[in-house]
Amino acid sequence: MTQSPASSTLIRGGTVVDAEHSYRADVLIVGNTIAAIGTDLDVPAGTRIVDAGDRLVMPGGIDPHTHMQLPFMGTVASDDFYTGTAAGLAGGTTSIIDFVIPNPQQPLMEAWRDWRGWAEKAASDYAFHVAVTWWDESVHRDMGVLANEHGVQSFKHFMAYKNAIMCDDEVLVNSFTRCIELGAIPTVHAENGELVYRLQKALLARGMTGPDAHPLSRPPAVEGEAANRAIRIAEVLGTPLYIVHNSARQSLEAIARARGEGQRVFGEVLAGHLLIDDSVYRNPDFAFAAGHVMSPPFRPKEHQDALWHGLQAGHLHTTATDHCAFCAPQKAAGKDDFTKIPNGTAGVEDRMSALWHYGVGSGKLTPSEFVRITSTNAAQIFNLYPKKAAVRVGADADLVVWDPNGSRTISAKTHHQNVDFNIFEGRSVTGIATHTFTRGHLAWVDGDLRAERGRGRYLPRPTHGAYVDANLRRAGAGSG
Template identity: 70%
Template sequence: MSILIRGGTVVTGEQELRADVLCDGGTIKAVGPGLDAPAGTTVIDAGGMFVMPGGIDPHTHMELPFMGTVASDDFFTGTAAGLAGGTTTIIDFVIPGPNESLVAAYKTWRERAQKAAGDYSFHVAVTWWSDQVSDEMGVLTRDHGVNSFKHFMAYKNAIMVDDGVLLHSFARAQELGAIPTVHAENGEAVFHLQRQLLAQGITGPEGHPLSRPPEVEGEAATRAIAIANLLGAPVYIVHVSTEQATAAITRARAAGVRAYGEVLAQHLVIDESVYRNPDWATAAAHVMSPPFRPKHHQDALWAGLAAGQLQTTATDHCAFCAPQKAAGKDNFTMIPNGTAGIEDRMSVLWHHGVRTGKLTRSEFVRVTSTNTAQIFNIFPRKGAVAVGADADLVVWDPAGTRTISAKTHHQNVDFNVFEGMEVTGVARHTISGGKLVWTDGDLRAVRGAGKYVERPCFPSVSQAQAIRNERNRPTGVARMPATAVTP
């Protein structure tokens, strides 16, 4: 099936140009003015609209077993909702339990994801440490296209890891050419504050942000960056929500540390007042970690995106319905942490970012797609509008409007944190794998159509040194036989 997108303005992370885009066989075949449509081609009129790379959400949790329940969006419903909002690829998380094999957990998640409607990849969490974990990190990078490993500094007595694990795992990731990613909250401090608040009789959702103040995120981000810098490793801080963590990343980058920051669309526009809603269910529906913050933190996040100190936007999409949230009715620490957002991220970013002048159109493309593709080494297959790239595209209507609501969204959850928000800027058409999967409100997602995306590692330290040595070898000196670097 061929698709010709005609008459639009192509927007990439680098430029804008008037051009048609021809897709065939799952890839982009041509980009240029006045392209001809082969016989049988579906033609999409993109006049007055922008043609951009499909969104990549680098942080989702589809059908995640967590806090005694399972997230309500599975890999089909979650990725299908993403297609409706212009997101064509996700990077989800494999989260082994303590002492569980990383490879076995990875295979479990791969099986769950077979139903995905859009393309997907995986970060793998390191939740414990041993020689087995070290070996399996090598297996995952070598055989399964995993190039990032997640570390939770929060959730004490569950999946939290200490500094010793961070040191071992960061060093191993550096050896392999993989990227350590971090949930930066001081779990010991959170646990202490939770116990303190419960002892004071604070049991409702308002206790959640009180137990996770901005300082616990700022401290953890600073510590994770310091460990990475000590080892010469890169580090990617997920869901940055505070000015403290933003400042830590900014300082690190100014000092030459390869530190990256991710922002959630939710944290950019929602503040902590939601936890004081007199309706318990509404307040509980907003419980996620890190929590929503006082409004002034939003200014730091927007500034970080605009300045390039924060590089990506995500959703941490982890949906739980009201009966699931009710597990914490008498104890806020038992409310399943998570909110939805995969369908709405791009519209929220466009409306509150591009339309207000906080982001340019090219910056929008970078923070919703291209930067993620580059950081996690799938560019230019993803995140580009170029010949040979995957035909994952969104035809964006900058004048289109919609009102976000749980009554009309495609996410499998009974609440939307953006409920009632009117946004201008919508996905008019979405192409995934060369197929038209969303067009003028018609969702054509196909169960199992999504493909697993392998993400090769970057050259390791030893590989990079070998390359430098080879480049610097004097002319006429015999080359040594190439030696494979074993992960």
């Protein structure tokens, strides 16, 4: 059957790189999916040709931790679901997993409807973790509706942010138990909120009001304690566990210890925590220091070395951004009180290039390991695989043509993220996306962003069964 040029594309001459191997092959896209892989392919008349040449053809990135349009700390994140996903496409990220975060006492289904409405403008595909921020019988019921009727396979728990969205141990035990019943995977933000609250008050009482107090209020030990507590609760109850944005050696050690004991625990690390240290908070320019305020905070350099080693050893499985962008006027709300600085930084556009440059470029990662940590492991853990994160016939045509020798300088002046600050400002990176396909649509071509508002679709994710368990085993074994 003859196809129109818009409905079929041949990526010709590149080297396919997936999580297992690399090989020379052409890739034919017809409609939304990969139709054929090989050489001397029979292609429809009018097929668009993309000459990959000496470049790589890889699965598009999956960022498993973003916060687009998040209402938080008295303001709303500056990137909405269109601008944020469009920026991701410019950097080679073709899917995100965002978070529905109900206010305390807000029905989960009410918050779900809010986020689904906001996300209708997305330019790339998206899924949702849903946060459990309080507990009663309605939360128990709504978790079932979300898992069974809406394809929510993961539920988030904040162990920080006291007097707001923090879960105490009773909520954790109730929600983890419900996750087991539903076949869902619980995830946690691991920081001891009681300790953070006490330290914040003590620092303010001493007159420490600036951003330099932020990391002092959230030392590595509060992360390590919370990670270990969540792991041991999961151990007693018998559930797998996913710990988001590990920033400290202490939480990594808790994960490695649990995995060594045979526990199914998965760890995530942010590109920023791998590359940026806590000296940023001591910069005398408030806007610069506040621009780096996020939780957990950036750590002393020795923690970066530990995180890289954890990634290489397979104790950390995914890389994310925790993309939650706030502009300088929003950050200024905490000018006289660091606890009022909106927590969050951007990065969805830069994660892939930063990790290629500092990971593959330095010899810490192979190209296939890069694909695992930026795409495949997340797809397997959160049950998007093999429809996503695979270069195989029948998979969604979420692909990136990657130039390992191309370079760019990261800057807020040129990025597509809707924020006036970039934590990677001025870094020159080698390794860039030249073409990004989202379900067959060519959304990024050599600097030309062609993202389409509303083209993204919601991705339901089945809960646990033999299929999901197999994916979890792959993710656990595939990284080390």
